[in-house]
Amino acid sequence: LNISVSGEEMAPLGHFSFNYENALAIKTLFTQFMLEKGYLATNAYYASYVHTPQKVEDYLEVVDDCFCFLSKTLEGNRVELELKGPVCHAGFQRLT
Numbered sequence: 001l002n003i004s005v006s007g008e009e010m011a012p013l014g015h016f017s018f019n020y021e022n023a024l025a026i027k028t029l030f031t032q033f034m035l036e037k038g039y040l041a042t043n044a045y046y047a048s049y050v051h052t053p054q055k056v057e058d059y060l061e062v063v064d065d066c067f068c069f070l071s072k073t074l075e076g077n078r079v080e081l082e083l084k085g086p087v088c089h090a091g092f093q094r095l096t
Helices: 024-034 051-076
Strands: 004-008 013-018 045-048
Touching: 013 024, 024 051
Parallel strands: none
Antiparallel strands: 004 013, 013 045
16 A cells, blocks of 8 residues: 555544545445455554553554455455445535
8 A cells, every 4th residue: 555654743543544536435445345354443542551552452453454355455456346425525624
């Protein structure tokens, strides 16, 4: 996957972005996959003391599975076909 990782400016908050034209669709698919595996997740991770080493390892294992899925989906040009809902919005905006 072509991603950029950042978070140096605030150590416990890391995030990544997908470097593709359809980045929001890929981000949406990441969230969808993670929800299906029981994680409410997006492209940011805010570490805290509640995250035990085992919980972090479990999360990273699911993220690794998700990245493999996304890579195969991108290779097959099927990102939008795998979505079960609308593509997420960029930034904050009023929905009403």
